[in-house]
Amino acid sequence: MSLRKAKVIALFARTAVLAGAGLLFALPAWSQYPGQVTKSGKETPELRSIAVLEWTGEAGKPKASRLVPVAVLDGGQLQDGGIYLARPEPLALTGEVEYELEQNGKPTGLFDIKNTGQEQGSWVGYGAWKPLPAARPKPSQQELARTRIDDDAQSDVPVLHRKHHADDAPGGEAGGSGGSGSGGGSQTGSTGPAPASDPDRPTLHKKDSSSDTGDASASSSSPAPAPDTDPDRPTLHKKPSSDSSGSDTRAASAPANDPDRPVLKKSKKKPEDIGRVDSLPQVTDPDRPRLIRGKANGNNLNVIPSLMGLPPDMQQAVAVSDARSRPEHPWSYTWANPDDETKMKSELEEMARDALGLKPLPPPPAPAPRRTTVTRKNAKPATAPPAPAPLMDEQFRVFELAYGSGATLVLTARTDAPRAQMKFVTLVAQPDLYGNVLMLLKSVTDGAHLDETPRMRLVDAVDAMADNRGELLFELRGATQRQFALYRVLRGRAEKLFVSGGGEYGTESKE
Numbered sequence: 001m002s003l004r005k006a007k008v009i010a011l012f013a014r015t016a017v018l019a020g021a022g023l024l025f026a027l028p029a030w031s032q033y034p035g036q037v038t039k040s041g042k043e044t045p046e047l048r049s050i051a052v053l054e055w056t057g058e059a060g061k062p063k064a065s066r067l068v069p070v071a072v073l074d075g076g077q078l079q080d081g082g083i084y085l086a087r088p089e090p091l092a093l094t095g096e097v098e099y100e101l102e103q104n105g106k107p108t109g110l111f112d113i114k115n116t117g118q119e120q121g122s123w124v125g126y127g128a129w130k131p132l133p134a135a136r137p138k139p140s141q142q143e144l145a146r147t148r149i150d151d152d153a154q155s156d157v158p159v160l161h162r163k164h165h166a167d168d169a170p171g172g173e174a175g176g177s178g179g180s181g182s183g184g185g186s187q188t189g190s191t192g193p194a195p196a197s198d199p200d201r202p203t204l205h206k207k208d209s210s211s212d213t214g215d216a217s218a219s220s221s222s223p224a225p226a227p228d229t230d231p232d233r234p235t236l237h238k239k240p241s242s243d244s245s246g247s248d249t250r251a252a253s254a255p256a257n258d259p260d261r262p263v264l265k266k267s268k269k270k271p272e273d274i275g276r277v278d279s280l281p282q283v284t285d286p287d288r289p290r291l292i293r294g295k296a297n298g299n300n301l302n303v304i305p306s307l308m309g310l311p312p313d314m315q316q317a318v319a320v321s322d323a324r325s326r327p328e329h330p331w332s333y334t335w336a337n338p339d340d341e342t343k344m345k346s347e348l349e350e351m352a353r354d355a356l357g358l359k360p361l362p363p364p365p366a367p368a369p370r371r372t373t374v375t376r377k378n379a380k381p382a383t384a385p386p387a388p389a390p391l392m393d394e395q396f397r398v399f400e401l402a403y404g405s406g407a408t409l410v411l412t413a414r415t416d417a418p419r420a421q422m423k424f425v426t427l428v429a430q431p432d433l434y435g436n437v438l439m440l441l442k443s444v445t446d447g448a449h450l451d452e453t454p455r456m457r458l459v460d461a462v463d464a465m466a467d468n469r470g471e472l473l474f475e476l477r478g479a480t481q482r483q484f485a486l487y488r489v490l491r492g493r494a495e496k497l498f499v500s501g502g503g504e505y506g507t508e509s510k511e
Contacts, residue, residue, distance in 0.1 A: 046322070046323050046324050047072060047073065047091075047322075047323065048072070048073040048322045048464075049072050049081060049091075049092040049097075049099070049320070049321040049322075050070045050071045050073075050081065050318070050462060050464050050473075050486075051067050051069045051081060051092060051099060051125075051318075051319040051320075051321070052067070052068045052070060052316055052317070052318065052459055052473070052475070052484065053065065053066075053067050053068075053099070053101060053111055053316070053318075053319045054066055054067075054068060054307055054314055054315070054316050055129075055307065055314070055315055056307060056311055056314055056315070059108075059109075059315070060109060060129055060131065063305070064305045064308075065126070065127075065307055066119070066124040066125065066126060066306055066307040067093070067099065067111060067113065067124060067125040067319060068082075068122075068124055068484075069081030069082050069084075069090055069093060069123065070082075070500050071464060071484075071486065071500060072084045072091060072092055073465065073466060076465075078464065078465075078486070078497070080500055080501050081500065082122060082500060082501050083501060089116040089123055090123055092125075092321070093113055093116045093124075094113065095113055095115065095116075096112065096113065097112075097113045097321055098110055098111070098112050098113075099111045099113070099319035099320065099321045100319065100320050100321070101129075101317050101318070101319050102317065102318045102319070102320060102460070102462065103317060103318075103460065104331050104332055104460065104461070105330040105331040105332070105461065105470070106328060106330050107132060107328065108317070109129055109130060109131055109132060110129070110130040110131070110132060111128070111129055111130070112127045112130060113126075113127045114126060114127040114128060115127075117306065119306075124306075126306055199232050310477075316459050316460075316475070317459075317460070318459060318461075318462045318473060320463075322466070326466070329463065329468060331399045331400060331401060331460075331470050332398075332399070332400065333399060333400040333407045333408075334400075335398075335407070340431075343435075344407075344409055344429075344431060344437060345409075345411075347436075347437045348396070348409060348411045348427055348429060348437060349388070349391060349394075349411070350388075351427060351429075351437070351439070351442075352391060352411060352413050352425045352427060353388065353389055353391070355425045355427075355444045356414075356415050356425050356444070357423070358388075358391075358415065359389075390416065391413035391414075391415075392413065392415060393412070393413060393414050394411070394412070394413040395410075395411065395412045395413070396409070396410070396411050397410045397411075397458060399461050399472070401461060401470040401471070401472075402468070402469045402470070403468075406430055406431065407430065407431060408428065408429075408430055409427075409429045409430065409437070410427070410428050410458050410472065411427045411429075412424075412425070412426045412427075412456065412457060412458055413425055418447075419447050420448055421446065421447065421448075422447040423444065423445070423446045423447075424444070424446070424455040424456075425442070425443070425444050426441070426443040426444075426455075426456035426458070426474075427439065427441070427442055428440045428441035428442075428472070428487070428489065428494050430489070430492065438492065440492065440493060440494040441487070443456045450477070450478045450479040451478050451479050451480070451481075454476040454478040454483070455476070455478075456474045456475070456476060456485075457474060457475040457477055458472065458473075458474055459473040459474065459475055459484075460473055461473065464486050464497070469488075471486045471487060471497055472486070472487040472488075472489065472494075473486055474486075474487065481502045482502070483500050483501070483502050484499070484500045485497075485498065485499045486498040486499075
């Protein structure tokens with residue numbers, strides 16, 4: 001190897017080392033860059049909040065209600081709606097935020113957040129339930145035909161109409177031959193006063209003929225008299241001098257019977273008292289302020305009373321708040337054969353009874369046959385099978401969580417027993433290719449272990465990820481706390497997608 005070649009290799013090696021060192025020093029600086037690379041508006045997802053509205057009473061006119069935030073979709077990630085950007089209330093419960101209430105994917109009403117509060121450490125929102133805005137009715141066939149006729153009758157050519165004045169000639173030309181421009185006094189048009197029908201139209205009066213004689217002083221000192229036929233012409237009255245006699249003063253003053261003379265009179269009518277005034281002893285001042293005990297209206301906000309605890313008649317509905325309007329997507333599934341739904345429901349009920357330990361009781365033993373010499377030709381009929389054990393609070397729902405997907409079955413039930421011995425079951429299944437029930441999720445618990453394994457109560461299906469696919473929203477209710485969980489059913493599996501933070505909402509009523 002020549003010396004020159006060795007120097008070139010060393011130079012290249014030194015350059016590579018310096019470049020590597022510069023890159024190492026540049027990496028921390030690049031990582032600490034305070035800026036943020038923004039994406040285009042189409043790629044950046046918008047905020048989407050998922051909540052649950054709970055109320056008692058009639059839907060639309062509840063006795064008490066509250067809105068519990070569940071999750072907020074921000075940047076494609078689900079955040080806990082109860083604590084996300086809390087200042088101090090979370091972003092999902094900011095004032096004037098509007099939620100759309102859904103049932104099985106169909107909007108049923110609106111809920112506006114008015115104020116917020118904490119119930120045993122958990123943020124909830126209070127507001128008003130409003131109906132959906134009514135759609136504009138479609139016009140009837142008669143109205144459409146009438147509109148079409150009116151449109152055909154009108155012409156598209158613009159037409160300019162000249163305003164007609166009262167002093168125009170009958171032929172339509174203003175001032176007769178005044179348009180010739182000769183400047184003659186007789187050709188300037190009519191100088192008569194405007195009719196009473198147009199009192200605001202200005203009137204031009206002809207100058208007196210004395211001004212043509214050349215006597216400027218006479219013309220300036222003798223103004224043209226105002227016609228008596230103009231009621232709107234202003235009249236100047238000369239102010240009487242202080243050294244004039246009483247008779248001159250009375251003569252120069254305006255007559256007492258002038259109907260147009262303004263008169264200042266003190267109103268004798270007392271203003272209407274719209275406030276509440278209570279008479280007090282030994283107080284004659286009607287304007288004296290009085291303190292009246294009453295109820296505060298909270299800045300005129302008609303807020304529905306808050307819901308406390310977990311009453312037994314409490315109802316739930318999914319609430320979604322999204323800045324972007326999305327098409328309606330119902331989650332109901334339509335069976336090709338209605339008998340398939342009955343078959344699937346019967347199989348799920350048998351699985352639920354097995355999970356709850358509700359096995360049918362064995363039939364009572366048949367009595368021993370008596371020995372008789374006469375043989376009967378007809379045998380005894382077989383005893384009927386015992387009735388299946390009842391399932392309390394049974395709820396069976398069938399969803400189509402994506403367009404073209406199969407049916408997703410959800411069944412929840414409990415046993416009829418005291419609170420401590422009560423058992424709960426939740427099943428999520430799908431039919432397989434052979435028409436059998438394929439179990440995807442099974443949750444079984446009892447009243448004594450709710451803190452370890454909470455009870456799963458189905459709320460509804462909701463599009464939490466804004467991808468036109470539905471997720472199952474469950475309430476995980478324990479003995480003293482509860483959470484909300486989103487499950488995604490995909491490829492024959494039910495996976496837990498999100499779980500909100502726990503919150504204490506009181507114990508469930510034992511009634």
